[in-house]
Amino acid sequence: ERAEQDFIARNPKSRAIYQQATESLPGGNTRTAVFYPPFPVSIARAEGARLYDADGHEFVDLLGEFTAGLYGHSPQPIIDTIHKTLQRGISYGSQHEDEGKLAALVKLRFPSMDLLRFTNSGTEANLMALAAATVHTGKKKVLVFDGAYHGGAFTFKNGQSSPINAPYPYLIAKYNDEASVSRLLSAPENAGNVAAILVEPMIGSGGAIPAHRTFLHFLRKAATDAGALLIFDEVMTSRMHSGGGIQSQLPPELRPDLTALGKYLGGGMSFGAFGGKRAIMEMFDPRKPTALAHAGTFNNNVLTMAAGRCGLEQIFTPERAQELQATGERLLASLREASGNTLMKITGYGSILCFHFTRTAYEDIREPGDVYDHDKDLGALFHLWLLERGFYIARRGFFALSLVLTQEDLEAFVQAVREFVRIHAA
């Protein structure tokens, strides 16, 4: 409580901006994930790896826009590309060269994607991947995982599907738990009726909890045996390894049928894509009389297509991707060393990580259900503590590295974490 009082005193302008927003936005908010009590700081400007709020505070940006901010806030090649693109007009209502070029770059990186299509967001990418799966299989049910997040219309918590979810009959299994998947797939009412298994190869928003490799292998076989498609939601994990997602590490026979993408692949503009096996994606080929229609005014908007292409061609090369993965692994090791055997746990993979505050020092985190009754007060205190010291992460402990953070930024961050653990979590 005292930390909240201090926060309010330090942030009068953010508070006023927030209060004005509450008059026309419910709770002053149009994006649930960025709210935290008593009110979020209002960011006024960003540059490189820094955020600046309305009250003049500077933060090292460790959230990286929930992974969409991979390039940092001022990637010169992308900014120049956007300026040049704008000079040729904003929106054509037509096909144009950059969409095919960006699609080719994405296809080159993600080994399971023979063909793909663009959308405006990761949410839509999942919506379309599921639509493709239900039409392709002629089945209706979808197996998902508790604690997964596939976008605003696909959230699952405490074994429940959100009331605003897209209307599929969902079977909600436990992540990293083969028996729970087998039980659901073999239940008489489900057998033969499951169109898809939709899975994040690492649970992202739900706490940066990686799938065991054996679990992904199991899901591939389970989907095939059930006559269902396996869909990887790599909206967050697409940056992994050399930039081809977690699937790039799997042998061909274990790869998904369909993949959903989003976030940084649009160069920082709004972006989504879904794609996969030729035989499935060809359903959308408009030259066919029976083609499925998939429309969207901004699917191929010129800014996203040009910015995404520039990012992959000029900045996020496979080598840069591998370096980022290694930086994340080193940071995870340093943070685990700093937190030791305390109430603070850090999970994640590569450059996507999450802090957790367990009730005892000896708890394992294997699936999102393990974090539901964590110490949210200690988590909130940690978040406010970091903000006060100039480090910006998500309230729920989630953070993701960008390409523009320096070694000094990361060392200072580890130092702040070490100090918090010593005072509050030991």
Ligand code: PLP
């Ligand atoms: N899927 C995953 C795994 C995500 O993390 C997100 C966003 O955080 C989405 C889908 C939704 O993407 P978008 O916010 O672009 O709709």
